[in-house]
Amino acid sequence: MDTRDTVFIALFAAIMAALAVFPPITLPVIGVPITAQSMGVMLAGGVLGAWRGALAMVLFLTLVAIGLPLLPGGRGGFGVFMGPTGGFLVGFVLSAFVIGWLTEQFWHSLSFPVALAICLGGGVVVLYAVGVPWIATVAKISPLTALSGSLAFIPGDIVKSVIAAGVIVTVRRAYPIITR
Amino acid sequence: MIRFREVSVKKDGQAILTEIDLSLSERRIGIIGRNGSGKSTFARLFNGLETPTNGSVTLNGQGGSKALRRHVGFVFQNPDNQIVYPIVHEDLEFGLKNLGLGKDEMRARIDTVLRRFQLEHLRDRLTHQLSGGEKQMIALAGVLVMRPRLIVLDEPTTLLDLWNKRRFMAAIHELEQQIVLVSHDLDLLDGFDRVLHIDGGQVVADGLPDPVIAGYTAGAQC
Amino acid sequence: MLSDLYVFGDSLLHRARPLIKILALVVFCTGLFLFDHWAVIAIAGLMVAAGFAVAGLRPHHGVAALRPAFWILVAIFAVQVWLADLALATFIISRFALLILAASLVTLTTTAGEFVDGIEAGLKHAPGWVPKTRIALAISLTLRFIPLVRSVLIEVRQAQVARGLERNITALLVPVVVRTLKHADETAQAIQARSFD
Incomplete structure (x- = not known):
């Protein structure tokens, strides 16, 4: 890891923080507000690759844990990890790693549909695979109930995947960081 | 004295600089040239941020990017890119920590530089809240505390207003060190000892400011 | 901070x-x-x-x-x-x-x-393979970058509003990411220029 990697990791931790104050968009039909922050997870993996992306998330979550109000709504501190949705935060690390790893594998043929599939797989499936069992365990409900409770957020996550995939393929052409 | 020996730089198979052979010992040296002429790459060779594909760069006979970085300071166009730490004094300490200096020595050096340019009141300020002019002065201070022998400045006044530009240049003119200034603002080169005009990766004119600048501006008439 | x-x-x-x-x-x-x-x-x-x-x-x-x-x-x-x-x-x-x-x-x-401070103190006792100075640098850099990314976000958003693209989030994020990446690259250079490696 060289100086450039350190700087990029810090940059994406900061991008995550900046996206928290990005005004949430409310989807017209369902009425569930979506925040821009989980796009930052996809971008970290898709722009920096697996290791740097995952470390950017570790750094970001560390700053959240020590009490900086970097989550949407100015939330922060250890309490956010103790709440029922803590798994979705911890899942950021694995999610960025998987997106980064897949992006590296498909780097040479990275088109929009491929990037979209990667974002959906790593940013939605992997994230829920951590977050949903977490809720189920700490709230003592069945995983299926926890999943159906989270379904309302899926449309927002799909929108975010579409946007993130567009950004990832454009940045790949404009200023590629992953080199293979 | 900084010596370029048949220096060429290639990137992705494309020649950026070809066969530069120079000895620079004048105290005030200007570099001019069009966008994309290779002057930015040239400037980065001075302190080892770029390394030659062929040839060598040496300062007083010493080569290698480590030695160059130790003795050649670099000021960038945008101070926001150069300031690393959230608080002014932390940023000034950063370079000194890398040199492995003790706390007292760091403090003494920082005090000297801040006092010299009347910047003491900025010591505990948040760097992102400084004005553009203050930021560039702090970026310069961050370089000066390291006591370099030569300072390269890559268009350091582009983002400054007229007043801050004058203040910054007054500070530069006061410095004892050898200065290499890359600039599109030709007025800044008044009183310089030598100006190099870079074009197409080569030094196309080299001499006193007046004739070199005259040739450069004549080429821009259309 | x-x-x-x-x-x-x-x-x-x-x-x-x-x-x-x-x-x-x-x-x-x-x-x-x-x-x-x-x-x-x-x-x-x-x-x-x-x-x-x-x-x-x-x-x-x-x-x-x-x-x-x-x-x-x-x-x-x-x-x-x-x-x-x-x-x-x-x-x-x-x-x-x-x-x-x-x-x-x-x-x-x-x-x-x-x-x-606690993290930095803890790092002092960390074994040699832990990149202590890098971790400390990364934390400071993040705190330095947060206001910077926010201001780039605001600037780019204004530019896109002027072009009637305010509802296009891709048009907002691409310049923000590219600009801040370039910025980060130059910061990395500036860090190296100050003898950190």
Whole structure:
């Protein structure tokens, strides 16, 4: 890891923080507000690759844990990890790693549909695979109930995947960081 | 004295600089040239941020990017890119920590530089809240505390207003060190000892400011 | 630096070392999950209440800590009442509330600066393979970059509004990412130029 990697990791931790104050968009039909922050997870993996992306998330979550109000709504501190949705935060690390790893594998043929599939797989499936069992365990409900409770957020996550995939393929052409 | 020996730089198979052979010992040296002429790459060779594909760069006979970085300071166009730490004094300490200096020595050096340019009141300020002019002065201070022998400045006044530009240049003119200034603002080169005009990766004119600048501006008439 | 969630004070809890507080929190949470019993909830409740009293925190600090999780807790409560019974629902929600309040007790009595100092102090004793200076640099750089990314975001958004692209989020994020990446690259150069490697 060289100086450039350190700087990029810090940059994406900061991008995550900046996206928290990005005004949430409310989807017209369902009425569930979506925040821009989980796009930052996809971008970290898709722009920096697996290791740097995952470390950017570790750094970001560390700053959240020590009490900086970097989550949407100015939330922060250890309490956010103790709440029922803590798994979705911890899942950021694995999610960025998987997106980064897949992006590296498909780097040479990275088109929009491929990037979209990667974002959906790593940013939605992997994230829920951590977050949903977490809720189920700490709230003592069945995983299926926890999943159906989270379904309302899926449309927002799909929108975010579409946007993130567009950004990832454009940045790949404009200023590629992953080199293979 | 900084010596370029048949220096060429290639990137992705494309020649950026070809066969530069120079000895620079004048105290005030200007570099001019069009966008994309290779002057930015040239400037980065001075302190080892770029390394030659062929040839060598040496300062007083010493080569290698480590030695160059130790003795050649670099000021960038945008101070926001150069300031690393959230608080002014932390940023000034950063370079000194890398040199492995003790706390007292760091403090003494920082005090000297801040006092010299009347910047003491900025010591505990948040760097992102400084004005553009203050930021560039702090970026310069961050370089000066390291006591370099030569300072390269890559268009350091582009983002400054007229007043801050004058203040910054007054500070530069006061410095004892050898200065290499890359600039599109030709007025800044008044009183310089030598100006190099870079074009197409080569030094196309080299001499006193007046004739070199005259040739450069004549080429821009259309 | 960014404002944190710290509430000023000089109690025993404020003065305790961050590492001790974190370890106590870990023990507390593990205990709550390990012993699934009402008696444990009751004892934990007393401990949290005592903690709030000692630290001089007011009920509204607790309410503020719980508010973000309020609706999801309501949902979980409803699901539990429906699928199980009122007793289990109350138990689960009480446990969440205690976990969140205990965590907020640590957050509210410790400044972010104290945590950063704690991390740096901890790194001093870390084994050689841990890149200590890099970790410290990364933390500082992030704090430096946050206001910078925000201002780039605002600038680019204004430029896109001027072009009528304010609803196009891709058109907003691409320039923000590219600009800040270039910025980061030059910062990396500036760091190297100041003899860090």
